[in-house]
Amino acid sequence: MIANEEQARDWLAGRPEMTPEAMERLEKLVAMLAEENERQNLVAAATIPMVWQRHIADSAQLLAHVPRETWNGTKGPWLDLGTGAGFPGLVIAAMRPGHEVLMVESRARRVEWLNRVIEELALPKAQVLGQRLEMVETRTVAVISARAFAPLDKLLKISLRFSTRDTIWLLPKGRSAGQELEALKASVREGFHVEQSLTDQDAGLIVGHLNPKGVKL
Template structure:
């Protein structure tokens, strides 16, 4: 890992710790394990997709996990963070500025009200069940785009439920930070 990337990740962790009591960016009980439970977890996307092309959209960004971490790992990649909570977007805008991430923007908006993004990549972590996320993927991904969804212990149940109304290709990547969790790589989304 480059020294500048490592320095930015350390600075990002410090910003989360500084702001967390006011905004609740991550669960207070998980703050002690911030680097492993949240930042290393989000960094898995950089390992799974080491050379992403085209714009990246992170929905329900919250404290920037995983989108801000993706922007740190890929400083040449345009990354848009979206969250409906204006306080969290204020944090994200501060973090983007302090980390010097010229490739990254943060927008306060509801996902369903955002104009279609035509994103090559879309990420979400701990946002909503998969059957509720797929319509957002359908709206915001480019036709040949890929979604990278970080899902917890119920990912298999969520996958089954989403396939009742949607067709898509799904590649399952086991999480390296939680053996019960997975990263779902979803593409070729179509209704029915």
């Protein structure tokens, strides 16, 4: 369990994606986040002193559930729903800059912030889709992530059109992970399981696949 900032940075340093360039990008992201948070409420102010644990490592842990052959540039992009301040989308893009990351965010000030970070971190394959998810053009993707975006049943309904049977869903759900998963129909629930979060002993990640054909949510 990652319990503090030092442990978060040590864990990140051990990730295979963590090159010196990736760490430099993350350092810059953290500095930009702290500065921008004084102007708009991107994240809770109380989490800034523990940003490496609460936001950076918390986002980066999702990569551990994605085999490289699944997200290798040939099976579609990583789609991050309701990315907000850029978590996990910006962290994923900073650590894997050679892979396409699409971040859905409809709030204008957040979109402006995300685009500024993308430019500053030189992430040519990261893109912000500045509109509501319902308006985003349908395409198939390799990975779908969503951090505090919507209740699980609603999230699956509105984003099912982006998924194939091979798409990996990575959904940090906090304490409600098990409860939300249990509330799904058995035919839907069987494709998912809950993983323990590395950054919060009370939180879980819903991980799995969903076959969009014949599924009734």
